[in-house]
Amino acid sequence: MKHSFLDQYSQGNSLIHRLDPRTKLITTLFFILVVVLTPISRWQAFALYFVLVATLIIISRVPPLYVLRRSLAIIPFVVLIAIFIPFFKEGEVAGSYNIWMWQVTVTYSGLQVFLNILAKAWLSILSLILLTATTRFSHLLKGLEQLRLPRVMVMILSFMYRYIFVLVDEVMRMKQARDSRNLGGGRLRQLRTVGNMIGTLFIRSYERGERVYAAMMARGFDGQARTLEKPSFSQRDALFALTLGLVLILVVVANLWY
């Protein structure tokens, strides 16, 4: 079975694509930090952040609709966490409703907290999607490694990337095998089948782990992970990091001023 790429648009050749993965990692992190630390009352700042990400997305030539769709996938999680805040936060009442037995009130400060979480989460997600859509996963891993992320974590991420599709295939095959032999039966029995499948999957993954480890040992692996270091920090990277950093600092300073 073939799968779409996890890093679908990462083969592009825009300015953003050509940046060193470390530059992108650090600026993304910095951007998220600044966004999260900006108080929601400064809505002008948020407008600026949005314009900034949108511009970068356009420069990167990743289809905006693709970015939007992927970002929306995250919204439900945020909403789930934040939806009740407007009802419980005390303050000036924005509206009051009677639902069956309950008197429900929504406060302005509650709404603000909700918006705060939503806006910050969305902007952060947009920047992360931009990062992953313009960087090959393998380059991202190299970047993380060069930024001194512990080698074990990089390896775990790299195995995840390598084997997620293999695992998905295995699940699909097991599902097909189950469906082709499924002759109905009660809920309980179906539940038990799913339980068995998960157990089998666990054992198979464990055994694959053993075989992969054997394959690593067969090529001289002794627990010490070695890689080729190839720093390729260019002038372009310095310029990009500097510009973005300055813009963000400007926004923060302007915010403090008003």
Place this chain on the structure above:
Amino acid sequence: MEEIIRVDNLSFGYPDGQPALSGVSLVVHRGETIALIGPNGAGKSTLLLHFNGILHSDGVVRVLGKAVNEKNLKWVRGKVGLVFQNPDDQLFSPTVFDDIAFGPLNMGYDEAQVREVVAKALGWVGMGGYEKRSPHHLSLGEKKRIAIATVLAMNPEVLVIDEPTSNLDPGSKWSLIELLKGLAITKVIASHDLELVQALCPRAIILDRGEVVADGATSQILADERLLAAHGLARNKPAG
């Protein structure tokens, strides 16, 4: 002729009690291409795992005259290149380059050497230009070739391959056979593909239930229908 691998009376059982090998002895000389054939579960893969110390053998396996033990494992793995049955187990890196570079890096090559040997190994298996691809987006035939390249890059004395042609379509299979034929290196190939054995290996060893039941010229072994049928390598003729 120089002995590359010597196995003397090797017996092995997996922890769950099933004996997988009993009293196996064989010698691989330099320049030979040997087929290791036998039905499913005969112990072929288990035997190959002993050749470079993945499974331990208490000194009954010798590589280039030296008994394999804990201390010389790394050296042994540089000499005996083992290609696993399933390329999804063998190729575990995000890119083809990283995968082929893995062995040479472990051998302590420097950057220039690694790049050179990766390019060479890809050339040998006819996959030049694949450095940046991800293994999970390759076809099975391509994966098998890359898996062979990961081992060739370590410049071994002997290439040990488990089921190189299983699940390949006839076209991919024959081009892989041609490729293997062109590699000037000692080879041990485990397979139950008798076409491959005939085309590639002058000598064949039959393994069944963990025992060596035949060892000789391929032409003679493949001509012995009763021998083949008795060990699950040919269609059993109805009695009478």
